[in-house]
Amino acid sequence: QRRALVDAARSAGTVLVVDETMNELHLDDDVEMPRRVCAFDPAGSTVLTVGSASKAFWAGMRIGWVRAAPDVIRSLVSARAYADMGTPVLEQLAINWLMRTGGWEEAVEIRRGQARENRDALVAAVRRELPEWEFEVPRGGLTLWVRTGGLSGSRLAVAGERVGVRVPSGPRFGVDGAFEGYVRLPFTVGGPVADEAAVRLAAAAQLVGSGASAGAEAPRTFVA
Ligand SMILES: Cc1ncc(COP(=O)(O)O)c(C=O)c1O
Incomplete structure (x- = not known):
């Protein structure tokens, strides 16, 4: 498929602008990563690959590359x-320096370990507090993509602000109001903080469900 895509372009x-920012964040040992899209365009004239240290390494490191x-x-320059x-x-x-010394690989490996722990903590906490919410446990990346049991993701985001948990609603990741029944939950925290986040999400769900x-103003992305 990747070869066909590159040929067609x-x-x-x-x-093609290919965002492979999460490429290195495979979290399970048996994940077999496909070849990068740019492998099918060695000259780099059809595929522009973008990446960022902010995901693979640390959100505070605002450096990306092409x-x-x-x-x-x-x-571009x-x-x-x-x-x-x-x-x-x-x-x-x-x-x-990290990339030249091999420190990058070491840093990303640490990051993978943290993301794995945080993912497992958030998965357990959401399953416990919101058993009717559905998601696939992701094998990589940094977020859970959650179907919210019929509740509006936009309203959950607004209610979340009231109870102290900030979540992006599904429509922020689609066009024309798509994904209204979803929220995206980053697993950037673990342990008791993940537990507390799920408790607050359940409180937000309670507010929306009841x-x-x-009465709260619906965000512009809200689709009735
Ligand atoms: C897939 C993907 N690419 C790129 C970015 C942006 O990265 P940066 O933090 O470098 O702006 C994000 C941010 O969420 C993302 O999810």
């Missing part, structure tokens, strides 16, 4: 000069 004269053919990179004032040098040096949140 090439013959249509377009480029892999593409040198002339594509040159035009010159276009970017008009759009911002530059990228912080110290952080670039830190990432550069209609107590109905």
